[in-house]
Every structure is written in C-alpha cells, then in structure tokens.
Amino acid sequence: MRIEAPAKLNLCLFLGPRREDGLHSLCSLFEPLALADLIEVRPGEAAAGGAVPDEVVCAAVEGDNLAAEALAALRACGWQHPPLRVEIAKRIPVAAGLGGGSADAAAILRFARDRNESAEWAPDLEEIAAELGADVPSQLVPALSLVQGAGERVERLPEPAPHAVVLLSGGGGLSTAEVFAEADRLGLGRGAAELDELADRLRAAAGAASSPISYAALLANDLEPAARSLRPEIGDALDGLREAGAPLALLTGSGPTAFGLFPDLAAAEAAAARLDRDDAIVCEAGRAPRAT
Numbered sequence: 001m002r003i004e005a006p007a008k009l010n011l012c013l014f015l016g017p018r019r020e021d022g023l024h025s026l027c028s029l030f031e032p033l034a035l036a037d038l039i040e041v042r043p044g045e046a047a048a049g050g051a052v053p054d055e056v057v058c059a060a061v062e063g064d065n066l067a068a069e070a071l072a073a074l075r076a077c078g079w080q081h082p083p084l085r086v087e088i089a090k091r092i093p094v095a096a097g098l099g100g101g102s103a104d105a106a107a108i109l110r111f112a113r114d115r116n117e118s119a120e121w122a123p124d125l126e127e128i129a130a131e132l133g134a135d136v137p138s139q140l141v142p143a144l145s146l147v148q149g150a151g152e153r154v155e156r157l158p159e160p161a162p163h164a165v166v167l168l169s170g171g172g173g174l175s176t177a178e179v180f181a182e183a184d185r186l187g188l189g190r191g192a193a194e195l196d197e198l199a200d201r202l203r204a205a206a207g208a209a210s211s212p213i214s215y216a217a218l219l220a221n222d223l224e225p226a227a228r229s230l231r232p233e234i235g236d237a238l239d240g241l242r243e244a245g246a247p248l249a250l251l252t253g254s255g256p257t258a259f260g261l262f263p264d265l266a267a268a269e270a271a272a273a274r275l276d277r278d279d280a281i282v283c284e285a286g287r288a289p290r291a292t
Contacts, residue, residue: 003111004036005103006142006288007092008135008285009165009259010252011212012202015188015222016195023134023150024180027195029157029202029219031210032142032288033165034250035090037100039067039107044083054083058161061101067134070105076125081115093281097176097253099135106139126152135253141218142288146203148195158209163261164268166246168237169210170256172225179254182226189222197218201271212286213261216248234258242272261285 008030016025044055054075056068067086084120092100109125129136134151146155171251183189190198205215212219228234234251237258243250246260262268265284271281 001040001041001111003041003107004038004231004243004288005039005088005100005107006034007091007098007100007103008139008142009033009285010178010221010250011221013221013251013253014190014195014248015183015211016190016192016249018184019150021150022023024189024194025149025195026147026151027199027202028147029144029206030138030147031144031160031212031286033098034287035092035098035122036165036288037104037107039104039269040089040261041111042087043083043087054086056086056088057090057123057195058090058104060094061088064130066101066105066136067108070108070136072130073128073132074109074123077128078121079112079116079123081112081122091258092147093256095173095175096169096257096259097251098167098169099139099253102133102135103142105129105132105136106142107141109136126154136291142192144286145204146206148197151199156201156204159204160209161211162287163211163213163263163285164265165270165283166241166244166260166262166268167252167283168241168258168275168277170233170237172257174231174254174256176254178230179223179226182229184225186229188226191213206263211263212260213263216261219248219249221252224251231256240275240277241271244274246271247268258266261262277283 011029014027130152241260248261
C-alpha cells in the first residue's frame with residue numbers, strides 16, 4: 001500500500017503560558033499541504049533465523065524515526081498485524097517546522113486503524129498519537145483544524161476554499177526546543193484568557209469555509225521573534241514573500257520555514273519565479289492527498 005503523509009502548515013501560532021508539564025499552551029490553525037512524504041507499506045522480510053521484525057527504512061533521517069516509534073507503540077498495545085516493511089521517501093524538508101516526522105507517524109497509525117481486523121482491538125489512537133509528539137494528534141485526520149493545549153486538543157473545521165502556498169525552507173535544522181527557550185527568554189506569550197478569545201475568533205473565521213487569505217489580519221505567529229533571533233535570515237525570506245505579492249507571509253510553527261499564501265497555484269508559481277530561490281516549494285494547501 002502507498003500512503004501520502006501530508007505536511008502541515010501553521011496558519012498561525014499563538015503562544016500561551018507554560019504548563020505544569022513544562023509544555024506551553026498554544027492556539028493554532030493547522031492545514032494540510034499537497035507536499036507529502038511517500039510511504040510504501042509491504043509485508044516484512046524474514047531476517048536471519050527466520051524472524052520477521054517490523055522494519056522502517058528512511059534514508060533521509062538518521063537515528064530514531066517517529067514512524068518506527070508509532071509501529072512499536074501499536075505493537076505494545078496489542079496490534080496483531082503481520083510484520084511490515086515501511087519505506088519512507090522524504091519530500092517534506094526535515095526539521096523545517098512542517099511536521100514531516102509527525103505526518104509519517106500519523107500515517108502509520110491511520111494504516112493500523114484502517115487495516116484492523118480484530119473486533120477486540122480498539123486502542124485510543126489519539127492517546128497514542130499524543131504520546132508520540134505534540135503534532136501527531138492533528139495529523140490523524142489531515143484537515144483544517146483548530147489545535148489547542150499542547151497539541152492534544154484538535155477540532156476539525158470546514159474545508160477551506162482553494163488556495164496555494166510558497167514555502168521557503170531556509171535549509172531546515174532549527175531546533176523547536178531552542179525556539180521555545182528563546183521565546184521564554186524574550187518574554188513572549190499571552191495569557192490563557194486571550195488564548196481562549198483568539199480560539200473563538202479563529203473558529204468563527206475559519207468556519208465560514210473561506211480561504212485563509214480572507215482573514216489574514218487575524219493570523220500571526222508569536223514564535224517569529226524568537227526564531228528570527230536565532231536565524232536572522234528568516235526576516236529576509238518573509239520580506240521576499242511580501243515583495244513577491246503574498247497577501248500573508250508568516251513563519252510556520254517554530255520555523256525556520258517561511259510561507260506566503262496566494263489565491264491559486266498560478267499566482268504562487270509566479271511569485272516563486274520572482275523570488276528565484278533554490279529552496280522555494282510551491283504547492284496547493286487545505287486538502288490532504290489520499291491513500292492509493
């Protein structure tokens with residue numbers, strides 16, 4: 001089976017207080033992108049001695065892989081599917097704030113849900129997803145979503161009108177932990193009451209099923225000053241997107257990827273041509289690819 005694991009875009013990110021568990025409360029709108037990792041799932045191959053373990057192969061990611069952790073978590077809660085070989089072709093830039101690892105893990109959880117043949121096996125996939133990482137729960141059903149808490153509270157919203165994005169990844173490699181630490185150092189963030197008010201406003205704006213461009217004035221990323229402090233060239237990327245005609249240009253997540261929203265693919269492609277940058281990626285937004 002071939003599965004596409006779509007990247008997620010933070011249309012906004014409002015930073016709230018630090019919680020008792022050390023994580024920050026957040027309020028964000030996530031939407032899926034046509035940009036996606038390609039995952040092929042096949043029967044496992046026998047190793048020496050006849051054992052057939054699960055295997056996850058991803059040449060672009062060294063060390064631990066979140067998709068492998070998702071498989072291990074499924075086995076630990078009793079999933080009895082025959083062993084698998086999972087091959088991941090990375091299309092989503094690594095460590096770019098686009099949720100590539102989380103998308104891969106969520107795709108494995110969706111596969112397990114869809115291929116479950118046991119009436120007795122009914123795990124809480126949302127709980128497993130939350131244990132794997134803050135961005136995984138929202139990717140179980142890739143769709144425009146209002147995300148709150150530390151990522152575990154996910155509310156699906158109506159599919160938006162068609163639009164497109166230009167992504168400038170800047171080479172990736174910006175640590176999420178470092179960005180949040182810098183945000184704390186800079187004293188960034190909002191109170192819990194303001195976060196709740198913003199959630200209500202986002203829900204109402206996105207609920208009209210319009211393009212996010214129509215409510216661009218509401219969208220912001222509170223982590224942008226921290227990310228720019230660590231990676232000043234993010235400011236150049238944002239300025240370039242605005243000069244190229246983006247109605248909205250922001251940082252996605254903790255960065256370092258900057259994005260510009262455009263009304264359609266043609267406008268996004270024209271802007272990317274004006275930017276003339278090797279790291280520019282153009283894709284449709286708001287609708288997730290489907291498994292084949």
